[in-house]
Amino acid sequence: MIAEDKLERFEKSILPQMDAAYNLARWLTRSDVDAQDVVQEAYLRAFKFFAGFRGGDSRSWLLRIVRNTCYTWIGKNRRGEVKMTTEEEALDLTSDAATPDEVLLQKADSKSLHQAIEELPLEFRETLVMRELEGMSYKEIADVADLPLGTVMSRLARARRLLRQRLLNQPGGKG
Amino acid sequence: MSCSEFGVLIHGYLDGELELSRSLEIEQHIGSCPSCSQTYANLRSLRQAIAGGSLHIDAPKGLRMRVRSALRRESRAEAPIKLMRWGWMFLWAPLGAVAIVLLAIFILRLPQAADGRLAQEVVSAHVRSLQPGHLVDVTSGDQHTVKPWFNGKLDFSPPVKDLAAQGFILLGGRLDYVGDRAVAALVYQRRKHLINLFITPSARAGSVAEKSLSDRGYNLIGWTQSDMSYWVVSDLNESELRQFVLLVRK
Numbered sequence: 001m002i003a004e005d006k007l008e009r010f011e012k013s014i015l016p017q018m019d020a021a022y023n024l025a026r027w028l029t030r031s032d033v034d035a036q037d038v039v040q041e042a043y044l045r046a047f048k049f050f051a052g053f054r055g056g057d058s059r060s061w062l063l064r065i066v067r068n069t070c071y072t073w074i075g076k077n078r079r080g081e082v083k084m085t086t087e088e089e090a091l092d093l094t095s096d097a098a099t100p101d102e103v104l105l106q107k108a109d110s111k112s113l114h115q116a117i118e119e120l121p122l123e124f125r126e127t128l129v130m131r132e133l134e135g136m137s138y139k140e141i142a143d144v145a146d147l148p149l150g151t152v153m154s155r156l157a158r159a160r161r162l163l164r165q166r167l168l169n170q171p172g173g174k175g
Numbered sequence: 176m177s178c179s180e181f182g183v184l185i186h187g188y189l190d191g192e193l194e195l196s197r198s199l200e201i202e203q204h205i206g207s208c209p210s211c212s213q214t215y216a217n218l219r220s221l222r223q224a225i226a227g228g229s230l231h232i233d234a235p236k237g238l239r240m241r242v243r244s245a246l247r248r249e250s251r252a253e254a255p256i257k258l259m260r261w262g263w264m265f266l267w268a269p270l271g272a273v274a275i276v277l278l279a280i281f282i283l284r285l286p287q288a289a290d291g292r293l294a295q296e297v298v299s300a301h302v303r304s305l306q307p308g309h310l311v312d313v314t315s316g317d318q319h320t321v322k323p324w325f326n327g328k329l330d331f332s333p334p335v336k337d338l339a340a341q342g343f344i345l346l347g348g349r350l351d352y353v354g355d356r357a358v359a360a361l362v363y364q365r366r367k368h369l370i371n372l373f374i375t376p377s378a379r380a381g382s383v384a385e386k387s388l389s390d391r392g393y394n395l396i397g398w399t400q401s402d403m404s405y406w407v408v409s410d411l412n413e414s415e416l417r418q419f420v421l422l423v424r425k
Contacts, residue, residue, distance in 0.1 A: 006250070007246060007247065007250040010246065011243070011246070015239070015242070015243070018234045018238065018239055018242065019231075019233040019234050021234070022232065022233065022234035022235075022238060023231050023232050023233065023234075026232045027232070032235070036235065036238050036241070039234065039238060039242065040238070040241060040242050040245055043242045043245070043246060044245060044246070044249055047246055047249055047250070048249075108224050108228075109228075110228040110229055110230065113224060113225060113228045113230060114228070114230060117230065131190065132222065132225045132226070132230075133225075133230055133231045134231075137192070138187075138190065138192045149192075153183060153184075153186055153187050153190075153192070154183055156186050156190070157182065157183045157185075157186045160186065160218060160221060163221065164217065164221055167221075
C-alpha cells in the first residue's frame with residue numbers, strides 16, 4: 001500500500017518532467033538511444049531517492065539526477081569529454097567582433113544551430129541548453145549544476161560567444 | 176561602466192537576471208557605446224535564432240511507457256523487500272523476547288540453582304556422615320588436635336573452634352567431598368542433635384550473606400566469610416542453629 005502510494009505520487013510529480021529530462025540527456029549524450037537509457041536510469045534513481053524530495057521544484061530536482069547520471073554515463077563511455085575548460089575566468093569578450101550579423105544568424109537554420117550547439121564543450125552546452133531551451137533561471141541552473149550564480153552567467157557568456165563563432169565559421173553559414 | 180565589465184554582465188541583462196540598478200547601468204552603456212550596442216543586438220538575434228530553431232527535443236513516445244513499466248517493476252521489487260524485512264521482524268521479535276526472558280530467568284536463577292544443588296549435596300553428606308562409622312575421621316573435642324589433623328589432607332587450614340562452653344560439643348572432624356572438591360567437615364553435638372560444619376575456600380572473594388534453606392527435614396545455613404565458604408546442616412531447630420552460626424562467625 002505504501003509502495004503503491006509512493007509510485008502514484010512519483011508518477012504525478014516527477015513523470016511530467018520527462019521532456020525536460022530527455023532534452024537535457026539528449027543534448028549531453030548527443031544520442032537518442034543513450035539519452036533514453038540515461039533517462040530511464042535517472043528515473044529509477046529518482047524513484048529510489050524520492051523520499052528525499054520535499055516538494056517544490058520537481059524539474060530542478062529531477063534534472064540534477066539526470067545530469068549526474070549523464071556525467072556517470074559520459075565518464076564510462078566518452079572518457080576525456082568531461083574536462084572543464086580552465087580559461088573560463090580569463091574570459092575575454094572584448095574581442096567579440098561588434099559587427100552586425102543579424103542576417104547571418106537569421107540564415108542559421110535549425111540544423112546548423114543544432115550542430116553548433118552539439119559541438120560546444122560539455123559544460124557550456126549544458127548551461128546553454130538549460131537556459132535557452134528549458135528557460136531556466138540562473139538560480140535553477142546553479143542548483144542543478146552545483147555552480148555559483150556568477151559562474152552560470154560567465155559560462156553562458158562563453159557558450160554564446162563560442163556558438164556565434166561556430167555559426168560564423170560553418171560552411172554555408174556565410175552564404 | 177567599462178566595455179570589459181559589460182562583456183559578461185550583458186548576458187545577465189539579456190536573461191533578465193540583474194538587479195535594477197545594474198540593469199540601468201547596462202542600458203546607459205548600450206546607449207553610449209556603439210560597439211557594445213552592436214554586441215547586444217547580436218546576442219538578441221542569436222537568442223531569437225535559437226528560440227525559433229525548435230531545438231528542444233521532447234521525449235519519444237515509447238520512453239514514457241518504458242520508464243513507467245521500469246518504475247512498476249522497481250516498485251514491486253521494493254515492496255517485497257520491505258515486507259520481508261518486517262516479516263523477519265514479526266518472526267524474530269517474539270522469539271527474541273522469549274529468549275531474553277529465558278536468559279534473564281536463567282541468570283537470576285543460576286546462583287539459586289547452584290546453591291540448591293550444593294545444599295542437596297551438603298544434606299547428602301550430612302546424612303552419609305550419620306551412618307555408622309562415618310561421622311568422624313578424627314575423634315577429639317580438642318580444637319588443637321582437630322585443626323592440625325587436616326594438615327596434608329587439604330590445601331587449606333580450616334578454622335576450628337571449641338564451643339563446648341556454649342553448649343556445642345566438638346566431636347571431631349573428617350574429610351568429605353562436597354561441590355566437586357574436598358572439604359573439611361567438623362562435627363558438633365547439641366544435646367542429641369549432630370551438626371556438620373562444612374568448610375571450603377570460597378570460589379568468590381569477599382563475604383556473602385547468610386542463606387537459610389531446608390532440605391529433607393534438615394536445616395541448612397550457608398555463608399561466606401574471609402574467603403571461606405561455610406555450610407551448617409543439622410536436624411537442630413533453626414534458632415539454635417543460628418545461634419551456632421553466630422558463634423562460628425565470631
